Amino acid sequence: MSIALLNRELFRRYSPYAYLLSATLASFIVHYNPTHHWLWLIITTVIIISFFKPKQALVIVPLFLIFQYVSTHSAFVLDVEDTNKKISLRTTNGFVKNFEGIESVQTGDLLWNKTSRYRIPIISRLLGLRQERAAMMVAATGGRINTTPAFILAVRDYIPSRINDQFTITGLAHLLSMSGFHVAVLTGGLLLFFSFLPKKLRLIPCIIVLPLLIPLSGFAVTVQRSVLFPLAYMFAYLLDLKVSSVKLLAFLAGSLILISPNNLYSISFLLSFSAVLGILIVFNKRYSLVKGIIAMGIASSVFTLPLQLYYFGTANLLSIITTTIFTPIVWLQMALGLLALIMPAITAPALVYTERFANWLINWLTDISWHTLFISKPPLPLLVIATAIALILVCTRFRLASLAIFILPMLPIQPDNVLRFPVLPPSAKGYILKTDNATEIFYQGMRSSFVYDMLPIAAEFGLKTFDYGRIRIFDGENLYLRVRNNYLSGLVCVNELANGCKYMYSTRSNTLTPPLDKDIKLYVIYNNKHRDDKIYIQKEDGELTIPLK
Numbered sequence: 001m002s003i004a005l006l007n008r009e010l011f012r013r014y015s016p017y018a019y020l021l022s023a024t025l026a027s028f029i030v031h032y033n034p035t036h037h038w039l040w041l042i043i044t045t046v047i048i049i050s051f052f053k054p055k056q057a058l059v060i061v062p063l064f065l066i067f068q069y070v071s072t073h074s075a076f077v078l079d080v081e082d083t084n085k086k087i088s089l090r091t092t093n094g095f096v097k098n099f100e101g102i103e104s105v106q107t108g109d110l111l112w113n114k115t116s117r118y119r120i121p122i123i124s125r126l127l128g129l130r131q132e133r134a135a136m137m138v139a140a141t142g143g144r145i146n147t148t149p150a151f152i153l154a155v156r157d158y159i160p161s162r163i164n165d166q167f168t169i170t171g172l173a174h175l176l177s178m179s180g181f182h183v184a185v186l187t188g189g190l191l192l193f194f195s196f197l198p199k200k201l202r203l204i205p206c207i208i209v210l211p212l213l214i215p216l217s218g219f220a221v222t223v224q225r226s227v228l229f230p231l232a233y234m235f236a237y238l239l240d241l242k243v244s245s246v247k248l249l250a251f252l253a254g255s256l257i258l259i260s261p262n263n264l265y266s267i268s269f270l271l272s273f274s275a276v277l278g279i280l281i282v283f284n285k286r287y288s289l290v291k292g293i294i295a296m297g298i299a300s301s302v303f304t305l306p307l308q309l310y311y312f313g314t315a316n317l318l319s320i321i322t323t324t325i326f327t328p329i330v331w332l333q334m335a336l337g338l339l340a341l342i343m344p345a346i347t348a349p350a351l352v353y354t355e356r357f358a359n360w361l362i363n364w365l366t367d368i369s370w371h372t373l374f375i376s377k378p379p380l381p382l383l384v385i386a387t388a389i390a391l392i393l394v395c396t397r398f399r400l401a402s403l404a405i406f407i408l409p410m411l412p413i414q415p416d417n418v419l420r421f422p423v424l425p426p427s428a429k430g431y432i433l434k435t436d437n438a439t440e441i442f443y444q445g446m447r448s449s450f451v452y453d454m455l456p457i458a459a460e461f462g463l464k465t466f467d468y469g470r471i472r473i474f475d476g477e478n479l480y481l482r483v484r485n486n487y488l489s490g491l492v493c494v495n496e497l498a499n500g501c502k503y504m505y506s507t508r509s510n511t512l513t514p515p516l517d518k519d520i521k522l523y524v525i526y527n528n529k530h531r532d533d534k535i536y537i538q539k540e541d542g543e544l545t546i547p548l549k
Contacts, residue, residue, distance in 0.1 A: 016247040019051045020254035027261040041068060044258050067259065076120075076127055077109045078218045079157075092219050107131050126215040130155055133341055137351075140344035145355045147176065148337040151330055154178035154217040161447050161476035163359065166366040169373050169479060171319020175330055177268075178217040180226035180276065183210065185334065187230060203234045221256075221263065222272045228252050229276070245280045249273065267311045271304050278303030281394050302390055302402050305409075306383040313377040313459020314480075315409045318369045326365070329358045366479070374409035375480065377459035383408070413462030419492070419503065419546040421524050421538065422457050429507040429526070430454055433491065434461045435548055440489050441469035444507065447476035455480060493520075503546070522546070 026043040048064065049057045075091035089096040089105060096102075099114045108124035109117040134149035138158055146163060149155040156164075156176060167173045187206055194202045210227045217223040229252060236243040253273050256263050263269045278299035298320060308315050316322075332354055340347040378386075386405050393402040421431045428445025432454075439461075443454050450473055458464070458481060469483040488494065493501035495508070497517055506512060506525040513530055516523065520534065527539040536544055 015051060016244075016250040016254070019047070020250045020257075022047050022051070023254040023257040024264060027257055027264040030261055031265070040261060041065065044068075047258065064258070071260070074110055074112045076123070076215070076219065077105055077107055077111060078127060079131060080105060080107055122212070123215045126212060127218070130216055130218070134158070137337065137340050137344065140340065141348045141352050144352045147358065148333050148340075148351060148355060150176045150178075151182075151334050152337040152341075154220060154223075162479065163362065165451075165476070165479045166362045168314065169316065170322045170326075170362065170365045170369045171316035172322055172326055172362070172365075175323075175326065177222055178213070178220055179222040179272065180229075182334075183213060183223070183226040183230065185331070186210070186213065200238055203238060207231060207234055221266055221269045224256065225252065225269075225272050225276070228256075246277070249276060249280060267307070270307055274303040274307060275300035278394070281399075298403070302394070302405050305405055306387045306390075309377055309409060309459075310380065310383055313456045314373065314375055316369055316373045317406055317409070318372040322365050322369055326358075326361065329354070329361060333358060370479075373464065373480075375455065375459045375464045376409040376411070376413065376462045377456065378408055378411055378413070382411075413460075416461065417548045419548060420457055420461075421505070421536075421544040421546075422453055423538070423543045424449055424453055426509075426526055426539075428453070429505070431492065431505060431524075432457050432461060432463070433489070433548075434463065438467045438489055439463055439465075440491070441466045441471060441481065441483065442488065442492070442494060442505070443470070444472040445474065447473050450476075450478070451480075 026040070026047060029043065030040045044064065045061055048060050052060055075093035075096070077089050077091050079090040081088050081090060086097075087102050087105075089102065089111075091111065096111065096114065101117070105111070105117055106128065108119065108127035110120050110124065111117050130153045134153050134155040134157070137149055138145060146158040146160060149158055154177065159176065164173075164176070167176055187210065190206050190209060191202050194205055210231060213223050213227055214220075229249065232248055232252065233243060233245075256269070278301075279296050281299070301317070301320060305315055333351070336347055336351040336354055340351050386408055390402040390405045393399055415434055415436045417435050419431060419433045424430060424445065428443070428449040430441070430443035430445065430450075430453075433440040441454075441458070441463075443450055450471075464480070465482045465484065467483075468485050468487060468489045469481075470486065470488065471478045471481065471483065490498065490500050491502055493504045495504075495506055495511075497504065497520070502519075502521050504517075504520050504523045506523065506528075509525065509527040510529050512523055512525055512528045512532075512535055514532070516532060516534055523532075523535045524544060525535065525537065527537060528535055531537075538544065
């Protein structure tokens with residue numbers, strides 16, 4: 001049976017899902033292959049030929065190969081950072097440093113093989129405009145705003161770490177990233193503004209303006225998905241084609257994975273598509289406005305909760321309510337922010353007062369919703385099984401039963417009776433102790449290591465409150481974990497020996513010299529010149545877990 005016959009018969013009803021599955025499997029294959037680039041081109045070409053008609057494949061395959069070549073050899077400059085006379089570029093392909101002519105590079109430039117740079121009409125201007133207008137808006141308000149540039153321009157450079165953590169704790173972090181919310185607001189505004197035109201003609205301004213959000217957001221994956229989805233619907237409506245929303249989403253997800261296999265390993269990509277899938281399956285057009293907002297919040301939470309727990313180990317089930325409360329403030333900030341781009345002197349005072357109220361509100365919501373914040377990371381098999389059950393239930397008439405997935409972060413995690421020293425950067429130090437009788441945490445270092453390295457360990461143990469501990473964050477503060485007693489229990493000595501401790505943790509390298517104390521079972525240190533059977537070198541051996549009896 002030929003591939004063409006398979007395409008017509010076997011995948012007639014389910015071709016978008018088979019297309020997505022093929023792209024996913026291909027991404028898994030090349031992820032573990034050192035020659036993934038050429039292998040990926042071959043596999044992708046085969047997939048396109050299999051799922052498209054011959055005439056379509058003749059056009060799509062060359063375009064895909066050209067796009068792949070251009071995307072792997074070029075990158076747009078999102079920001080130019082000049083610190084201590086060292087210039088680094090933040091680009092769509094990561095950070096770039098040290099190449100000839102870096103001093104003359106501007107935001108919005110297209111770099112080609114790090115040797116040439118070009119200005120692309122409209123795109124380069126929009127990339128430069130987002131940073132320029134964000135700085136102008138902040139300057140016009142005397143530096144008294146921080147979240148508005150993120151809401152309307154996807155520029156998060158001005159957000160203090162405290163406010164960023166408050167948005168995370170309250171479950172509102174998705175509002176700080178340009179996403180489907182912004183696309184929906186812009187689309188609704190354009191349709192309303194051009195409401196005097198016939199229905200099909202109203203879509204033309206949207207088709208022209210919406211793609212501009214992609215460079216304006218810095219090519220964020222969430223915006224790419226949020227723009228491509230309504231654009232596909234609009235083109236289908238203009239051509240009088242009936243489109244299945246779920247199949248269209250599967251097709252777009254498969255296409256984005258084929259364009260860039262790393263999308264499959266991007267948490268923003270996974271969360272974005274999971275949320276939209278939940279909304280499309282659960283949402284009912286017969287809902288009223290209030291019920292619709294609540295239904296969409298529940299649907300997106302059901303489908304994203306397992307991913308959120310797996311990657312971040314945090315979840316706040318009150319986010320459905322806090323989102324409903326905070327969304328009107330975001331709308332007002334966005335409206336005033338857009339006016340501030342045009343009339344900064346007139347709009348600045350109103351914008352400042354609005355953001356002050358927003359900051360007070362987010363602080364109040366943090367105090368309330370901290371108690372509903374779960375720091376928990378159930379075992380991966382349990383998350384997979386729960387996700388599968390939820391997917392099955394929402395496809396039946398018992399879809400409300402899928403709400404049982406909210407029980408996941410509430411499940412108790414049994415005491416492990418272990419002492420865990422996670423892998424941290426050289427500038428950060430910490431450990432977590434959990435026994436049947438007491439829990440303890442020690443951490444000193446930067447906020448980024450605390451949030452992305454220590455919190456996941458606490459989530460594995462299901463801990464939000466510790467009996468003993470010291471937490472010192474150099475460039476921020478701890479809003480997530482609480483400690484009852486601000487001292488250590490005595491089982492682990494930090495830097496200095498004391499009576500009764502069994503383990504010693506040194507926060508400075510090369511400080512252990514013979515003779516070693518015989519009462520200490522193990523010395524843990526990042527790096528040390530002197531070697532001994534009782535010294536554990538984290539730089540060489542990585543994470544350490546010590547079972548305790």
